Amino acid sequence: MLHTINKSPFEKNSLDTCLRLAKPGSEILLLEDGVYAAVKGTAVEQQVMQALSDYTVYALGPDLKARGIEEKRLIDGIEVVGYDGFVDLAANSERVQSWL
Amino acid sequence: MLHTINKSPFEKNSLDTCLRLAKPGSEILLLEDGVYAAVKGTAVEQQVMQALSDYTVYALGPDLKARGIEEKRLIDGIEVVGYDGFVDLAANSERVQSWL
Amino acid sequence: MGNGAKKFMYVNRRAPYGTIYALEGLEVVLIGAAFDQDVCMAFVDDGVYQLQKGQDTAESNMKNFSPTYRALGDYEVTKLYVEKESLEQRGMSEDDLMELTYEDEDDDYQEKPSIRIVNRGELTDLMEQQDVILNY
Amino acid sequence: MGNGAKKFMYVNRRAPYGTIYALEGLEVVLIGAAFDQDVCMAFVDDGVYQLQKGQDTAESNMKNFSPTYRALGDYEVTKLYVEKESLEQRGMSEDDLMELTYEDEDDDYQEKPSIRIVNRGELTDLMEQQDVILNY
Amino acid sequence: MKFGILVNEGPYQHQAADTAFNFTKAALDKGHEIVRVFFYHDGVNNGTRLTTPPQDDRNIVNQWSELAKEHELDLVVCVAAAQRRGIVDEDEAKRHGKNADNIAEGFRISGLGQLIEMGIKADRLMAFGD
Amino acid sequence: MKFGILVNEGPYQHQAADTAFNFTKAALDKGHEIVRVFFYHDGVNNGTRLTTPPQDDRNIVNQWSELAKEHELDLVVCVAAAQRRGIVDEDEAKRHGKNADNIAEGFRISGLGQLIEMGIKADRLMAFGD
Numbered sequence: 001m002l003h004t005i006n007k008s009p010f011e012k013n014s015l016d017t018c019l020r021l022a023k024p025g026s027e028i029l030l031l032e033d034g035v036y037a038a039v040k041g042t043a044v045e046q047q048v049m050q051a052l053s054d055y056t057v058y059a060l061g062p063d064l065k066a067r068g069i070e071e072k073r074l075i076d077g078i079e080v081v082g083y084d085g086f087v088d089l090a091a092n093s094e095r096v097q098s099w100l
Numbered sequence: 101m102l103h104t105i106n107k108s109p110f111e112k113n114s115l116d117t118c119l120r121l122a123k124p125g126s127e128i129l130l131l132e133d134g135v136y137a138a139v140k141g142t143a144v145e146q147q148v149m150q151a152l153s154d155y156t157v158y159a160l161g162p163d164l165k166a167r168g169i170e171e172k173r174l175i176d177g178i179e180v181v182g183y184d185g186f187v188d189l190a191a192n193s194e195r196v197q198s199w200l
Numbered sequence: 201m202g203n204g205a206k207k208f209m210y211v212n213r214r215a216p217y218g219t220i221y222a223l224e225g226l227e228v229v230l231i232g233a234a235f236d237q238d239v240c241m242a243f244v245d246d247g248v249y250q251l252q253k254g255q256d257t258a259e260s261n262m263k264n265f266s267p268t269y270r271a272l273g274d275y276e277v278t279k280l281y282v283e284k285e286s287l288e289q290r291g292m293s294e295d296d297l298m299e300l301t302y303e304d305e306d307d308d309y310q311e312k313p314s315i316r317i318v319n320r321g322e323l324t325d326l327m328e329q330q331d332v333i334l335n336y
Numbered sequence: 337m338g339n340g341a342k343k344f345m346y347v348n349r350r351a352p353y354g355t356i357y358a359l360e361g362l363e364v365v366l367i368g369a370a371f372d373q374d375v376c377m378a379f380v381d382d383g384v385y386q387l388q389k390g391q392d393t394a395e396s397n398m399k400n401f402s403p404t405y406r407a408l409g410d411y412e413v414t415k416l417y418v419e420k421e422s423l424e425q426r427g428m429s430e431d432d433l434m435e436l437t438y439e440d441e442d443d444d445y446q447e448k449p450s451i452r453i454v455n456r457g458e459l460t461d462l463m464e465q466q467d468v469i470l471n472y
Numbered sequence: 473m474k475f476g477i478l479v480n481e482g483p484y485q486h487q488a489a490d491t492a493f494n495f496t497k498a499a500l501d502k503g504h505e506i507v508r509v510f511f512y513h514d515g516v517n518n519g520t521r522l523t524t525p526p527q528d529d530r531n532i533v534n535q536w537s538e539l540a541k542e543h544e545l546d547l548v549v550c551v552a553a554a555q556r557r558g559i560v561d562e563d564e565a566k567r568h569g570k571n572a573d574n575i576a577e578g579f580r581i582s583g584l585g586q587l588i589e590m591g592i593k594a595d596r597l598m599a600f601g602d
Numbered sequence: 603m604k605f606g607i608l609v610n611e612g613p614y615q616h617q618a619a620d621t622a623f624n625f626t627k628a629a630l631d632k633g634h635e636i637v638r639v640f641f642y643h644d645g646v647n648n649g650t651r652l653t654t655p656p657q658d659d660r661n662i663v664n665q666w667s668e669l670a671k672e673h674e675l676d677l678v679v680c681v682a683a684a685q686r687r688g689i690v691d692e693d694e695a696k697r698h699g700k701n702a703d704n705i706a707e708g709f710r711i712s713g714l715g716q717l718i719e720m721g722i723k724a725d726r727l728m729a730f731g732d
Contacts, residue, residue, distance in 0.1 A: 001328060006618070008351055008382050010425060011113055017213070017245055020285070023324050032617045033354030036385065041427025062395035062624070066353050068388040068402075082395070083628035090726050091603045091634070097211070097333045098729040100610065100618075101464060106488070108215055108246050110289060117349065117381055120421070123460050132487045133218030136249065141291025162259035162494070166217050168252040168266075182259070183498035190596050191473045191504070197347070197469045198599040200480065200488075206722055219602075220484050220686075221610075224643055227682060231714040235722065262490060263529040332721040334608070335729060342592055355732075356556075356614050357480075360513055363552060367584040371592065398620060399659040468591040470478070471599060482612075484686045485644045514615045517647065522688035524698040533688075556614045558652035558663075558704060568654040572702040574688060 002093035006032035006100070009044045014099040019047065022097075024054040027089055029081070031060035038078045039069060052077045060086060102193035106132035106200070109144045114199040119147065122197075124154040127189055129181070131160040138178050139169060152177045160186060206331040207238045212247030214336060216266070217257070222250045223265045225336035230268070233275035240279035241272075242323060247336075248286045251297040251315070266298065273302030273314055280314045283323050342467040343374045348383030350472060352402070353393070358386045359401045361472035366404070369411035376415035377408075378459060383472075384422045387433040387451065402434065409438030409450055416450045419459050475499050476594030477509040478587065480601030482517030483532035484525070489518055492600035493535055500543055508546040508590040509536070511579075513601065516559045519549040521576035533576050540578035547579045548586045605629050606724030607639040608717065610731030612647030613662035614655070619648055622730035623665055630673055638676040638720040639666070641709075643731065646689045649679040651706035663706050670708035677709045678716045 003022045009015040015037055018028065028051070030038050037048055038059040051057060052075070061080045064071070071080060081089065090096050103122045107114040115137055118128065128151070130138050137148055138159040151157060152175070161180045164171070171180060181189065190196050210229050216222040232239060243251060250269070257264040272280070280300060287293060300314040318326070327333060346365050352358040368375060379387060386405070393400040408416070416436060423429060436450040454462070463469060477496050481488040496506055511518055523533050540547050549559055560568070561575040575581065591597050607626050611618040626636055641648050653663050670677050679689055690698070691705040705711065721727050 006354070006621070008354070011351075011382050013111055013245060020320055021244070021324050021327065023328055032621060033351045033382070036351065036382070036426070039427060043425045043427075045427070063353075066391060066393040066396045066398060066400070067351070067385060068390035068392070070390065083624045084632060086625060087629045087632055087634065090605070090728060093726075095330060095333060096726055096728055097327065098335050098731070099213075100335050100729060100731040106218070106491070108218070111215075111246050113381060120456055121380070121460050121463065123464055132491060133215045133246070136215065136246070136290070139291060143289045143291075145291070163217075166255060166257040166260045166262060166264070167215070167249060168254040168256070170254065183494045184502060186495060187499045187502055187504065190475070190598060193596075195466060195469060196596055196598055197463065198471050198601070199349075200471050200599060200601040208718075208721060218487050220486075220643065224683060228642075228714055228717060232718045234715070235718045237718070237722065260487075260490065261494060261530055262487070263526075332727050334721070334727070344588075344591060354617050356513065356616075360553060364512075364584055364587060368588040370585070371588045373588070373592065396617075396620065397624060397660055398617070399656075468597050470591070470597070482644060482647075482687065514612060514644070514647075517612075517644075517687060520688035522690045522695075522700050522702065522704060524685040524694075524700075526682075526685075552656075555654040555656075557612065557647060558650035560652045564654075565652075570652050570654075572652065572704055574652060574702055574704055 002027045002029060002089050002096045004029045004031060004098045005034040008033040009037040018099045019051050022055060027056045027058065027093060029058045029060065029086060029089055031063050035059045035063045035067060035069065038074050040073055040075050045075060048075055058089065102127045102129060102189050102196045104129045104131060104198045105134040108133040109137040118199045119151050122155060127156045127158065127193060129158045129160065129186060129189060131163050135159045135163045135167060135169065138174050140173055140175050145175060148175055158189065205237045207329060208232060208332045209240050209242055209327065209330040211242045211244060211333060211335045212250055213245040215246040215249040217262055221336040226265065226268055229277055230275055233277055239277050240281060241277065243282045244286050248282055248290060248292065253296060253298050269298060269300055273300065278302040278314050281316050281318045281323060281326060284317050284319045341373045343465060344368060344468045345376050345378055345463065345466040347378045347380060347469060347471045348386055349381040351382040351385040353398055357472040362401065362404055365413055366411055369413055375413050376417060377413065379416065379418045380422050384418055384426060384428065389432060389434050405434060405436055408436065414438040414450050417452050417454045417459060417462060420453050420455045474505045474507050474593065474595045476507045476590035476597045478597060478599040479509065479511045479515035479518060480513040480599065482514040486602045488600040488602060489532055495598060497539060506545055507594045508548055508586065510587045510590055511549045512553050512587065514557065516549045516554040516557055519559050519576050519579040520574045522574050537576055537578040549579050549581045551581050551583055554581055604635045604637050604723065604725045606637045606720035606727045608727060608729040609639065609641045609645035609648060610643040610729065612644040616732045618730040618732060619662055625728060627669060636675055637724045638678055638716065640717045640720055641679045642683050642717065644687065646679045646684040646687050649689050649706050649709040650704045652704050667706055667708040679709050679711045681711050681713055684711055
């Protein structure tokens with residue numbers, strides 16, 4: 001199952017709720033302002049690193065670039081995908097939950 | 101100075117930021133979904149009780165009623181005002197900061 | 201419910217009135233009821249506030265749509281899952297929520313409660329059983 | 337600046353692109369610069385992301401408005417206060433921010449930095465000195 | 473006392489549009505002056521006459537139009553924000569080759585300078601948004 | 603594979619409107635089918651032809667209209683949400699006594715049932731919003 005998060009973890013509670021309710025083994029895609037959760041050294045870094053042991057975490061490349069986040073600043077283990085990869089993730093999951 | 105907060109403290113970071121930056125002695129008005137911070141027994145109760153020692157905290161009555169929150173459920177010390185009281189608070193403060 | 205019925209879950213995470221998502225989300229559920237699918241609703245985070253008793257919008261001049269939740273049973277929307285952790289974080293219990301019921305046609309039309317308090321693990325399992333999840 | 341000038345502070349608390357507030361907020365600042373008031377900007381919470389270096393929107397097909405911040409100096413908007421605590425929470429330092437400067441007409445047009453890192457207490461004091469605070 | 477009112481969100485989606493109206497009405501009832509109501513961001517969507525909300529709900533656009541008529545309020549829709557979102561008066565329609573306009577009674581379209589001017593003239597600027 | 607696309611926010615204010623478009627385009631490029639694009643909540647505001655964004659910015663409404671033409675997309679604006687927000691086609695204008703309409707090319711106004719039907723027909727329903 002694919003979960004998407006499009007909110008900054010510093011502004012809204014979407015990441016918290018997703019991590020509380022997503023089944024281990026699920027895929028999580030960070031996009032729009034949600035990509036800020038993927039960056040090293042932030043106040044949510046531990047939470048995201050913990051999540052990486054339960055989930056596969058992706059971040060949307062075009063949204064990282066728009067926000068000036070270079071890939072080397074990402075937490076190890078987070079995979080970058082484009083819109084085509086987003087489509088593949090959705091197609092390959094049985095269902096999608098957007099934590100709007 | 102009057103600070104207004106219209107967001108739920110469980111959904112957004114507006115309350116946190118307001119309490120970090122508002123000068124002690126200021127007035128804080130909770131309105132719209134912000135009124136949920138005024139209720140007893142929630143996960144932010146301690147934070148709000150602490151705030152009451154530094155600030156005067158108000159909640160907008162019409163927004164409490166819309167959401168089914170009876171006044172007896174409010175944290176002691178929070179004052180309820182109507183739209184007319186909101187106008188008075190704004191008029192009596194030197195400036196207003198809306199933490200949108 | 202037909203054999204080809206899909207499982208729809210409407211996840212409500214927003215408080216009522218501050219934004220319109222709760223009201224317009226409810227409109228989807230009511231329309232959807234005519235399509236003979238397997239429908240349930242989940243109330244998570246601030247979504248639990250939608251079910252708060254005693255809403256009165258007279259002074260704020262908005263439309264009070266809370267009575268509509270009582271109609272859900274008649275539309276055969278009978279599974280309203282409320283996350284226990286979300287209630288607790290907000291200092292609420294089932295007593296704070298509206299009493300919502302439905303008549304169980306498979307059990308001599310007995311009146312039964314629609315609200316079911318579930319913990320996070322149960323909600324996770326429920327989500328995994330769905331075909332379509334709509335989040336407001 | 338006239339004697340009757342008011343002190344305006346534009347408080348930016350949102351990330352760029354996810355919503356339009358940053359872009360349209362900047363448009364207010366640029367227009368406001370023509371009114372000869374005492375203007376400053378504050379960057380708090382996700383607002384600090386607006387000043388991140390190296391923004392490139394080609395693949396997301398949005399308008400990259402970050403170059404506009406470089407024009408602020410020419411509009412005599414020279415006080416950009418960035419909250420230290422907000423940077424730290426996001427694992428950022430001044431090195432991550434665009435280099436924004438202005439020419440100080442009171443000091444032989446020397447080029448000086450517009451960004452000033454302030455702590456929460458300093459920002460509190462600055463807010464208390466304003467006449468008008470606009471929050472995006 | 474002179475209030476300036478800034479509305480940043482459209483009708484119905486966010487309560488901000490309602491709160492702005494209720495505040496404005498309460499301020500007028502108390503004898504205060506409203507320098508201007510400025511609609512910015514999605515707030516410009518409060519200025520369309522094409523809404524038809526359900527009959528058992530409030531009509532946010534008409535409420536503003538009526539309050540403006542009664543108190544000679546200056547309701548200003550930001551032109552730049554309106555162009556992005558499709559709020560158009562007769563002049564704007566002509567200027568951009570549109571074959572229709574949708575501005576509501578009592579609203580006018582003008583520049584962002586009107587917001588700054590409102591901030592200068594008003595004793596208090598009140599912002600309502602998301 | 604069949605995708606259904608739900609758009610819950612208007613153009614420009616939230617990136618959701620852009621993400622929905624970029625996803626839809628990418629899905630089509632990969633040979634997937636788009637059952638329908640349904641515009642709900644403020645998302646209905648994507649369906650007005652009266653926008654004139656700055657020339658150096660993308661035109662979100664036209665992007666949808668052009669993509670719809672190219673791929674015969676079904677762009678549906680929810681009637682109830684549209685009535686609250688003032689998105690109107692010729693029929694709706696007549697029905698509610700409005701003297702103008704503003705629907706953009708390639709969009710049609712219809713009921714919420716089209717959203718449910720899209721959820722039933724599509725293999726995946728993708729929601730984009732705030």
